[in-house]
Amino acid sequence: xxxxxxxxxxxxxxxxxxxxxxxxxxxxxxxxxxxxxxxxxxxxxxxxxxxxxxxxxxxxxxxxxxxxxxxxxxxxxxxxxxxxxxxxxxxxxxxxxxxxxxxxxxx
Amino acid sequence: xxxxxxxxxxxxxxxxxxxxxxxxxxxxxxxxxxxxxxxxxxxxxxxxxxxxxxxxxxxxxxxxxxxxxxxxxxxxxxxxxxxxxxxxxxxxxxxxxxxxxxxxxxxxxxxxxxxxxxxxx
Numbered sequence: 001x002x003x004x005x006x007x008x009x010x011x012x013x014x015x016x017x018x019x020x021x022x023x024x025x026x027x028x029x030x031x032x033x034x035x036x037x038x039x040x041x042x043x044x045x046x047x048x049x050x051x052x053x054x055x056x057x058x059x060x061x062x063x064x065x066x067x068x069x070x071x072x073x074x075x076x077x078x079x080x081x082x083x084x085x086x087x088x089x090x091x092x093x094x095x096x097x098x099x100x101x102x103x104x105x106x107x
Numbered sequence: 108x109x110x111x112x113x114x115x116x117x118x119x120x121x122x123x124x125x126x127x128x129x130x131x132x133x134x135x136x137x138x139x140x141x142x143x144x145x146x147x148x149x150x151x152x153x154x155x156x157x158x159x160x161x162x163x164x165x166x167x168x169x170x171x172x173x174x175x176x177x178x179x180x181x182x183x184x185x186x187x188x189x190x191x192x193x194x195x196x197x198x199x200x201x202x203x204x205x206x207x208x209x210x211x212x213x214x215x216x217x218x219x220x221x222x223x224x225x226x227x228x
Contacts, residue, residue, distance in 0.1 A: 025127065032212075034214040034215070036152075036215070038152075042220075043202055043218035043219060043220055043221060044152065044202075044215070044218055045218070046214055046215060046216050047200075049212055049214040050211070050212045050214075053212070055216070087151065087152055089152075089214075089215070091212075091213040091214055092167045094154075094157065095154055095166070095168050095169070096142075096154040096157075097154065098152040098153070098154070099151070099152055100151050101151045101152075107205075
């Protein structure tokens with residue numbers, strides 16, 4: 001199974017800050033890497049697919065990069081509605097696996 | 108409007124069974140690969156099972172293989188998860204999720220609101 005490791009597990013940031021979350025795969029997954037946002041009591045929401053493609057309707061302050069084993073999700077200017085937990089997920093092969101999540105909290 | 112609505116969750120004793128359903132609307136269900144993804148209380152996301160659009164391919168996580176069975180009825184736009192021999196560690200919110208697979212891309216782009224399964228005596 002491919003293990004996905006996110007860092008940090010949590011972070012505190014202020015509105016307007018630039019936030020970066022990293023995700024590392026235990027083996028190369030090309031660009032089969034997706035990012036999701038989840039708010040408390042809600043279902044996950046797709047933000048970025050194929051490492052760097054922005055899902056329709058997602059604000060342009062979200063961006064993704066990387067290939068192989070190392071990936072990054074960046075929020076260029078954190079907004080109040082962005083306080084949530086973010087998950088990476090590999091779609092290279094089954095079992096589909098997720099990172100443990102990164103909780104973004106208000107500073 | 109795309110909708111996935113799960114039902115069938117509840118409280119069940121260890122060793123018991125439960126059948127989850129997911130009703131789909133607003134998209135062409137018969138062309139979508141479908142999945143169950145779960146989330147234990149306060150924990151992260153765990154993929155449980157996948158079924159291809161025509162039921163030709165079925166996959167399970169090791170943690171549920173032999174106990175859970177995924178199925179679908181395209182005529183009814185419905186996805187199912189039969190859960191047997193339930194354990195305390197199966198306690199979670201179970202999400203029905205649509206998985207898009209295209210030209211070198213694949214991702215979960217459709218999600219239901221989830222149904223809570225609690226396994227406890």
